Amino acid sequence: MTREQRSVEELSIWEDARSMLRKARAEGVETAWDRLEQQTPHCTFCELGTTCRNCVMGPCRISPKATKSGKLQRGVCGADADVIVARNFGRFIAGGSAGHSDHGRDLIEVLEAIVEGETTDYAIRDEAKLRRIAAELGIDAAERPLMDVARDLVDECYSDFGSRRKSVGFLARAPEKRRALWEKLGMTPRGVDREIAEMMHRTHMGCDNDAPNTLIHAARCALADGWSGSMIGTELSDIIFGVPTPSMSTANLGILKKDTVNILVHGHNPVVSEMILAAAREPQLIAAAKAHGASGITVGGLCCTGNELLMRQGIPMAGNHLMTELAIVTGAVEAVVVDYQCIMPSLVQIAGCYHTRFITTAGKARFTGAIHFDIHPHNAMEEARKIVQMAVDAFAERDPKRVEIPVEPVRIMTGFSNEAILNALGGSLTPLLDAVKAGSIRGFVAIVGCNNPKIQQDSANVGLAKALIERDIMVLATGCVTTAAGKAGLLVPEAASMAGPGLKAVCTALGIPPVLHMGSCVDNSRIMHLCGLIANELGVDISDLPVGASSPEWYSEKAAAIGMYAVASGVYTHLGLPPNILGSQTVTDLALNGLEGLVGASFAVEPDPLKAADLLDARIRAKREALGLKP
Ligand code: SF4
Ligand code: MSK
Incomplete structure (x- = not known):
């Protein structure tokens, strides 16, 4: 039976998305929403997480109904639903942790190439931050030549990926109480690759067959991501490309211009996209674009590599995850x-x-049918120039009759690194904490993550952000929530008018929006660091703070890893839809309740953004009361 096609209004809250969905339908272009319909209904066993393909005695599946005969209650090896769900979830988290952390490792390789003189395309742009981070990690950083310090920092970061440490380097940023708790629970992350490899080992047939024990390691694996792999990615990106500072930009498909060569950068790592942007700003390539009749070159961002360039270079954002297909449908992308x-x-x-x-530009992410440039630190700029030239040449093939740019861009403010926040506060967290104590800012919620075609695009991302700022809860945005918040007009100082009276007053005084853009997915590590700084300043644990996290429209393994490290760090975390764990009562109970007793925080699943705001508000209220503050 074919299901009736949903209207474009049901698929997205945005006019640019709706217009492009209509155009895609008219032009016979298939999108993620079409394929979701074809895939629906999904396999119940897979949705519940009770399928196992970990060996060839299977694949096995566990019936959701407990039968009297006990049939289909265990896989061939004897694993039950709890074991299978926990193993699958553990591997899911390992996948996400690997993605972020391998990204972090790529930044170490670029820094190494700089140190070894293998590239002149990249440089250390923030010497002060390099010395500061090096000193924080115990390297003698004061008087020595910069490259000697950088070499030691490279070694230090690589060591975090290995097996010889008792804990990863940046863990010292977490409050002492939290670190002691992790130690007690066997959750201290020792090495990024080690925890990921051990997760794969534990979930091989015949290893870790105790669901709670598997989940403890899943948390440890995620903590290695949040407090090391991602954190290294963020800090080294700042060192190589500069620490973000507040600036203005624009967002939505209106950033594409009818009269410019339009290049979109997509993915996560700024290593390549920074070079594309630099090449696109070179006079000879701009002249080449003009020779083709264009007025210039526009570089726009998609997803997180867009966020990286938005934070540091102020490039305009074309869209988030579900806009990536639709951006091409404009017919205006070279x-x-x-x-x-x-x-x-x-x-x-x-x-x-x-x-x-x-x-494509990465050997580890090839796409059949794509044009591939193999980019490395030594050839990045040369290859970037060839790519931009290719885009310029493609402009001649653009069919103006097929071009539709549906909206005008909206203004957004970006660049809120922790350094920028501290700077705005005059160098100390005290004014911010005073506002929290006074109740002007009741708390903070990080809204992070993706789009998922199962949810009307950005309805939950935006709905939750609006509901929270109305309640004087400041929102921190990263990843694909950025463009959502930006398109909704929440990333400009004027959005203070949409906030409750306390938050409105603080934002107006500081000239900042009530939703602060803090970067890409790996930059959630900035938020963890900030939590650590605030907790240390107050002399409490992270789980005592009036904070929360949410990923209302998440889809990816990486988002699950972020949620897991947030919870394991003591941050109550809302998800708009559940991971595939509901086939195990034990695992579900642990995620929604049991973790609270262990790490002082748990997950909450709630599709309705207003009900989610109630949950996060109640949490913040309780934490404020426990700190002796008015709720
Ligand atoms: Fe089946 Fe066990 Fe093999 Fe999984 S590990 S496929 S449950 S026999
Ligand atoms: S890009 S992980 S869709 S936020 Fe980081 Fe967006 Fe989610 Fe990817």
């Missing part, structure tokens, strides 16, 4: 240049429907 993660394979086919060049 090239989509990707690195890795969250890049739908369908982009190859959609680009093929237009004049768009789909260009």
Whole structure:
């Protein structure tokens, strides 16, 4: 039976998305929403997490109904639903942790190439931050030559990926109480690759067959991501490309220009996209674009590599996860240049429907049918120039009759690194904490993560952000929530008018929005660091703070890893839809309740953004009361 196609209004809250969905339908272009309909209903066993493919005695599946005969209650090896669900979830978390952390490792390799003189395309742009981070990690950083310090920092960061440490380097940023708790629970992350490898080992047939024990290690694996792999990615990106500072930019599909060569950068790592942007700003390539009749070159961002460039370079954002296909449908994109993660394979086919060049740049993220440039630190700028030239040449093939740019861009404010926040506060957290104590800011919620076509695009991301700021709860945004909040007008200082009276007064005084853009997915580590700083300042644990996290429209393994490290760090975390764990009562109870007793925080699942706001509000209220503050 074919289900009736949903209206474009049901699929997204945005006019730019709706217009492009209509155009895609008219032009016969298939999108993620079409494929979701084809995939629905999903396999119940897989949704519940009770399928196992970990060996070839299977695959096995566990019946959700407990039968009298006990049939289909255990896999061939004897694993029950609890074991299978926990193993699957553990591997899911390991996948996400690997994605963020391998991204972090790529930054170490770039820093190493700088130190060893293998590249001149990259440089240490923030010497002060390099010395500060090095000193924090115990390296003698004061008087020695910069490259000697940088070399030691490279070694220090690589060591975090190995097996010889008792705990990863940046863990010292967490409050002492938290670290003691992790130690007691066997959750202290020792090495990024070690925890990921051990997760894979534990979930092999015949290893860790105790669901809670498997989940403890899943938390440890995620903590290695949040407090090491991602944190290294963030800190080294700042050192190489600069610490973000507040600036203005624009967002939505209106950032594409009818008269410019339009290049979209997509993926996560700024290593390639920074070079594309630098090449696109070179006079000879701008002249080449003009020779083709364009007025210049626009570089726009998609997903998190867009966030990285938005934070540091102020580039405009074309869209978030579910806008990636639709951006090409405008017919106005000469090239989509990707690195890795969250890049739908369908982009190859959609680009093929237009004049768009789909260009891959990472050996670990090749797409059949794409144009590939193998980019490394030694050849990055040279290859970036070739890519931009290719985009310029493609402009001649653009069909103006197929171009539709549906909206005008909206203004957004970006660049809220922790350094920028501290700077805005005059160098100390005290004014911020005073506002929290006075109740002007009742608390903070980080809204992070993706889009998922199962949810009307950005309805929950935006609905939750609006509901929280109305209650004087400041929102911190990263990842794909950024463009959502930006399009809703929440990332400008004027949005203070949408906030409750206390938050409104603070934002107006500081000239900042009530929703602060703090970066990409790996930059959630900035938020963990900030939690550590605030907890240390107050002399409490992170779980005592009036804070929460939410991923209302998440889809990815990486988002699950972020949620897991947030909870394990003591941050109550809302998810708009559940992971595939509901087939195990034990695992579900642990995630929703049991973790509270262990780590002082748990997950909550709630699809309705207003009810989610109630849950987060209640949490903040309780934490404020416990700190002796008015709720
Ligand atoms: Fe089946 Fe056990 Fe093999 Fe999984 S590990 S496929 S449950 S026999
Ligand atoms: S890009 S992980 S869709 S936030 Fe970081 Fe967006 Fe989610 Fe990817």
